[in-house]
Each structure stands twice: as structure tokens, then as C-alpha cells.
Amino acid sequence: MGREIRRVPLDFDWPLGKTWEGFLPPENLRSDPCPDCDRRSPGITAAREWVDWLTRLMLTLDDRPDHPYLASSYAPRRPPSPDIQEFGSGIAGREAGDMGHDGIDQYQATRKIIAAAGLDPDVWGFCPACRGEGWVERYPGQNADAEAWEPTGPPTGDGWQLWETVSEGSPISPVFPDKTGLVEWLCSPAYTWGGPMSRDTAERFVDFGWAPSFVFTPGRGLQTGEEFVGETT
Ligand SMILES: [Zn+2]
Structure with a gap:
């Protein structure tokens, strides 16, 4: 403490x-939540949220093939065979660690899938209103003002x-x-x-x-x- x-x-x-x-920071430097964003996933569109989630499922096939959620959705499919590891490692850019694929793996895999669709992963799926920030300026130049602000002691x-x-x-x-x-x-x-x-x-x-x-x-x-x-x- x-x-x-x-x-x-x-x-x-x-x-x-x-x-x-x-x-x-003074009240006038606090930015507003982006009105176009969902507060649970600020900055990204619902489409990218879905692609991100489905990518997580694909990686889970590799690192936790016995995950109950997956098991319940196998029928009538078979559980994944060991060659799923090649797929998981390939799309994540590295093999699953002891804790499975982490958030960085998922981030990279999502980017690869978006790129495979012929889209720019730095652009596609981000909220156009706030360009992925999740926040919007209350007035032009507010972000610059906020960065220039310095705290003052008592x-x-x-x-x-x-x-x-x-x-x-x-x-x-x-x-x-x-x-x-x-x-x-x-x-x-x-x-x-x-x-x-x-x-x-x-x-x-x-x-x-x-x-x-x-x-x-x-x-x-x-x-x-x-x-x-x-x-x-
Ligand atoms: Zn937004």
C-alpha cells in the first residue's frame, strides 16, 4: 500500500x-464514450467481435480439445484429431504453451484470418466513428489538450x-x-x-x-x- x-x-x-x-484531469478533458460503440467491446464492430470469438474457438480446438463447450458441439462431428495442433500453431504463429494459446496468439490469429479475407486487419472491424479508440473528443483538439495536461500537487x-x-x-x-x-x-x-x-x-x-x-x-x-x-x- x-x-x-x-x-x-x-x-x-x-x-x-x-x-x-x-x-x-479536469472535467472538460475527459472524453465521451463513443456513441457508436458497444460498451462491452468498445472500439470494434460486432462483426470483428464475432470473428475474434470464432478464432478463440478455433484455438481452443488446439489447446483444449476437451473443453465442455466444444464437446457439446462436436456431435455429430468427431472430436479434433492431433493434426489440429498444426492448424492451431500455424494460425496462432506458435505452439500452445502450458496455459494454451494466450490473448496475443488470439490477436495474431484474428489478424491473419482478416488478412486472409483480403482485408486490412488494422482497419477492418474497427468502429469508424472513434477509429477503435472507444472514446470520442468532446471538441476538436481535446486529445491533444489531454496529453498536454500535467497533474499539480497540493x-x-x-x-x-x-x-x-x-x-x-x-x-x-x-x-x-x-x-x-x-x-x-x-x-x-x-x-x-x-x-x-x-x-x-x-x-x-x-x-x-x-x-x-x-x-x-x-x-x-x-x-x-x-x-x-x-x-x-
Ligand atoms: Zn466507436
């Missing part, structure tokens, strides 16, 4: 457990506060005017995120968890000793 110490203003009062607003100050980094980042302790206050809180039953910590661990964590060079990157977790100290509580 990722946690870090942040130095925030003493009167910082962002709600506990609520992701800091600067870590989330304001800095003299206070000490514990944050979790499992979500993009939210405060989970009161703001303390000094290190000792936070250490004592980490050692108390109030710290429910894996604590209470021992005094020694809490002191090391607070020391490790705050450094002037510390850079927070949403989604990447901690880069220094805080995580280690936290995990070994």
Missing part, C-alpha cells in the same frame, strides 16, 4: 480520502500529513504542525491503513517519507524508502 508524507499548509483542509483535485507548507498513493493520491491523516505529531498519530489506533506502527518504524517512515527532492508521480508509486518502510511495518 503506497503512502507518503507531504508538507502542506497548516490550514490545508482537503477532505480525507478524497483524491486531490490537481491529480485528476500547496506546500509547514504542516505534516500522511497521504495514500493507491488512488492518484489523497490525504489520510490530520495535518500536524510538527513531525512528532504525525509520528504519534502513526503509532495510535487512529492509523488504520496498516498501523499502528511501532515508534521506531513511524520515525523512520516520517524521515524517509519526506525529502526535499521527493517527486510525486501519479500512478507510479513511491521511488524511495517510504514504501519499503511502510511494507515492513
Whole structure:
């Protein structure tokens, strides 16, 4: 569980457990779900979904010939003979591993089948409205704006506060005017995120968890000793 110490203003009062607003892209940068796509399989047409599924069945003939679903559909056909392996390996581009053919095999096999039909597997079967993205811009240039967006951390100050980094980042302790206050809180039953910590661990964590060079990157977790100290509580 990722946690870090942040130095925030003493009167910082962002709600506990609520992701800091600067870590989330603003509402106007969130794209809309593509209206032409099915939410269960965004980006692809129903035709490609079927071809993908039938390809999965063909690969299953190779890696799980005794699969109950297949067995129920054999009659009046015979179960597949061992030469199905040549077919499965050929279409997947490699032999089935211990776990059978994986999603990459299926992806490659589907592409080969689409190409065998004389179609471009990078084009055919993708939603024309969103070109396979599953999302559409709310205004022209929104994607570029979203890529240019950078998260901003909370304001800095003299206070000490514990944050979790499992979500993009939210405060989970009161703001303390000094290190000792936070250490004592980490050692108390109030710290429910894996604590209470021992005094020694809490002191090391607070020391490790705050450094002037510390850079927070949403989604990447901690880069220094805080995580280690936290995990070994
Ligand atoms: Zn679409």
C-alpha cells in the first residue's frame, strides 16, 4: 500500500480520502464514450467481435480439445484429431504453451484470418466513428489538450500529513504542525491503513517519507524508502 508524507499548509483542509483535485484531469478533458460503440467491446464492430470469438474457438480446438463447450458441439462431428495442433500453431504463429494459446496468439490469429479475407486487419472491424479508440473528443483538439495536461500537487507548507498513493493520491491523516505529531498519530489506533506502527518504524517512515527532492508521480508509486518502510511495518 503506497503512502507518503507531504508538507502542506497548516490550514490545508482537503477532505480525507478524497483524491486531490490537481491529480485528476479536469472535467472538460475527459472524453465521451463513443456513441457508436458497444460498451462491452468498445472500439470494434460486432462483426470483428464475432470473428475474434470464432478464432478463440478455433484455438481452443488446439489447446483444449476437451473443453465442455466444444464437446457439446462436436456431435455429430468427431472430436479434433492431433493434426489440429498444426492448424492451431500455424494460425496462432506458435505452439500452445502450458496455459494454451494466450490473448496475443488470439490477436495474431484474428489478424491473419482478416488478412486472409483480403482485408486490412488494422482497419477492418474497427468502429469508424472513434477509429477503435472507444472514446470520442468532446471538441476538436481535446486529445491533444489531454496529453498536454500535467497533474499539480497540493500547496506546500509547514504542516505534516500522511497521504495514500493507491488512488492518484489523497490525504489520510490530520495535518500536524510538527513531525512528532504525525509520528504519534502513526503509532495510535487512529492509523488504520496498516498501523499502528511501532515508534521506531513511524520515525523512520516520517524521515524517509519526506525529502526535499521527493517527486510525486501519479500512478507510479513511491521511488524511495517510504514504501519499503511502510511494507515492513
Ligand atoms: Zn466507436
